[in-house]
Amino acid sequence: MPEAFAPLKNDLLIRAAKGEETARAPVWVMRQAGRYLPEFRAVRANHEFFEICRTPELASEITLQPIRRYKGLLDAAIIFSDILVVPQAMGMDVQMTPGPYFPEPLNVPADVEKLKKVVDVNVELGYMFEAITKVRKELNGEVPLIGFCGAPWTLFSYMIEGGGTKTFQKCKTWLFKYPEESKALLTRIADVCVDLLVGQIKAGAQLVQVFDSWAGELSPHDFAIFSLPSLKRISAGVRSRLASENIPAVPMTLFAKGANQSLAAQAVAGYDVLGLDWCIDAVEARRIVGDKVALQGNLDPNVLYGGREAIEREVKRMAESFKMGGSAKGWIANLGHGITPGVDPEDLRFFFECVHKYSAKAV
Numbered sequence: 001m002p003e004a005f006a007p008l009k010n011d012l013l014i015r016a017a018k019g020e021e022t023a024r025a026p027v028w029v030m031r032q033a034g035r036y037l038p039e040f041r042a043v044r045a046n047h048e049f050f051e052i053c054r055t056p057e058l059a060s061e062i063t064l065q066p067i068r069r070y071k072g073l074l075d076a077a078i079i080f081s082d083i084l085v086v087p088q089a090m091g092m093d094v095q096m097t098p099g100p101y102f103p104e105p106l107n108v109p110a111d112v113e114k115l116k117k118v119v120d121v122n123v124e125l126g127y128m129f130e131a132i133t134k135v136r137k138e139l140n141g142e143v144p145l146i147g148f149c150g151a152p153w154t155l156f157s158y159m160i161e162g163g164g165t166k167t168f169q170k171c172k173t174w175l176f177k178y179p180e181e182s183k184a185l186l187t188r189i190a191d192v193c194v195d196l197l198v199g200q201i202k203a204g205a206q207l208v209q210v211f212d213s214w215a216g217e218l219s220p221h222d223f224a225i226f227s228l229p230s231l232k233r234i235s236a237g238v239r240s241r242l243a244s245e246n247i248p249a250v251p252m253t254l255f256a257k258g259a260n261q262s263l264a265a266q267a268v269a270g271y272d273v274l275g276l277d278w279c280i281d282a283v284e285a286r287r288i289v290g291d292k293v294a295l296q297g298n299l300d301p302n303v304l305y306g307g308r309e310a311i312e313r314e315v316k317r318m319a320e321s322f323k324m325g326g327s328a329k330g331w332i333a334n335l336g337h338g339i340t341p342g343v344d345p346e347d348l349r350f351f352f353e354c355v356h357k358y359s360a361k362a363v
C-alpha cells in the first residue's frame with residue numbers, strides 16, 4: 001500500500017483531470033524544473049544529469065524549486081527524472097552530452113538480444129520511487145505530484161536512432177522492414193512502462209503522464225499500428241495492476257505531441273486527460289473528443305519570448321477557447337510542449353498570473 005501522506009490542500013489538478021468544473025484552471029508546465037531556472041543551473045553545474053536523477057536528495061530538491069519560487073501560483077509538481085531511464089533499466093547505456101546519446105543503439109532486431117530479459121524496476125529504478133516518496137513528504141499536501149514515463153514509440157526511436165533525429169530514418173526502417181520485431185520490442189518497452197508507473201503510484205505519484213513526443217512523426221495509420229496499441233497496453237496494464245493490488249486509481253494523461261490527426265483514437269485509449277500541442281485549437285479538440293476526456297495545454301512555448309503583452313493576449317485567447325463561453329471544466333492549463341532554457345522566470349510567473357486571471361469563472 002502507498003504510505004499515508006498529508007491530505008491534499010490543492011486538488012484543482014485532480015478534479016480537472018476527472019473532467020470536473022473548477023473555479024479556475026490548474027496550471028503547471030512541462031520541464032518546469034529545468035535550465036531556465038538559475039537555481040537549477042546552480043545544482044546542475046556540480047552534477048551530471050543522470051546523477052541528479054539517481055540521487056533522491058538532488059531530484060527532490062530540483063522538483064521543489066519551481067514550487068517554492070511560484071508558491072501559490074503553480075498547481076502541481078512533476079518528479080525530476082527523464083523518459084530515458086527506461087532504456088537504461090532495459091540494459092542500454094544512455095548519456096546526456098548535452099542531448100541524449102546511446103553509444104550502442106539497436107541497429108538490427110538481433111540486437112534486442114542485448115537487452116535484459118527480465119527488468120526489475122525496483123532494482124533498476126528504485127531511486128525514482130525513493131525520490132517520489134521524498135517529494136510527497138516534503139510537499140506536505142501543498143500540490144499534487146505527477147509521475148511520468150515515455151511512450152514506447154518515442155523510447156523505441158531513441159533506442160534505435162541512438163539519440164535525437166530529424167529524419168527518423170533508422171527507427172522507421174525498423175517499422176517498415178521488421179514490423180513484427182518492432183511490435184514485439186514496443187510491447188516489451190510497454191511492459192516496463194507499466195511496472196514503472198505502478199511503482200511510481202505506489203511511491204506516491206498522484207497523476208501519471210505518458211510522453212509520446214514523437215507521435216506526430218507517424219501517419220495516422222502507423223500511429224494506430226505502432227503507437228496506440230502500446231499506449232493502450234500501458235493504460236490498461238496500470239489500471240488492472242492497481243485494481244488487483246487494491247491501490248486506488250490515479251488519473252492518467254497521454255501527451256501524444258503532434259498527433260492531432262489521431263485525437264479521436266486517443267480519446268478512447270484509456271486515458272483521463274489528453275495533452276494538446278499548440279497546433280490545434282481547444283474548440284476543435286473538444287469537438288473531436290467530446291466529453292470523454294479532460295484536456296491539457298496548449299500555449300506555444302515561444303509565446304513566453306513575446307513579452308508581457310503577447311503573453312496576456314495569448315493566454316486570454318487560450319482561456320476563451322478552452323472555456324468555450326463557460327467556465328473552466330476539464331481543463332489543465334499548460335504549454336503545448338516543454339519550457340525552453342532562454343525563458344525569463346519572471347515571464348513564466350506572469351504566464352501563471354494570467355492563467356489564474358483569465359481561466360477564472362467570472363472572466
Ligand SMILES: Cc1c2[nH]c(c1CCC(=O)O)Cc1[nH]c(c(CCC(=O)O)c1C)Cc1[nH]c(c(CCC(=O)O)c1C)Cc1[nH]c(c(C)c1CCC(=O)O)C2
Binds near residue numbers: 035078081
Ligand atoms: C523527449 C523527452 C526527453 N525527456 C523527456 C521527454 C518528453 C518530453 C518532451 O518531448 O520534451 C521528459 C522529461 N525530461 C525532463 C523531465 C522532468 C520533469 C519536468 O520538469 O517536466 C521530463 C518529464 C528533464 C530534463 N531532461 C533533459 C533536461 C535538460 C538537460 C540538462 O540539464 O542539461 C531536463 C531538465 C534532457 C533531455 N531529455 C530528453 C532530451 C531530448 C533532452 C535534451 C534536450 C533538452 O535539453 O531539452 C529526452
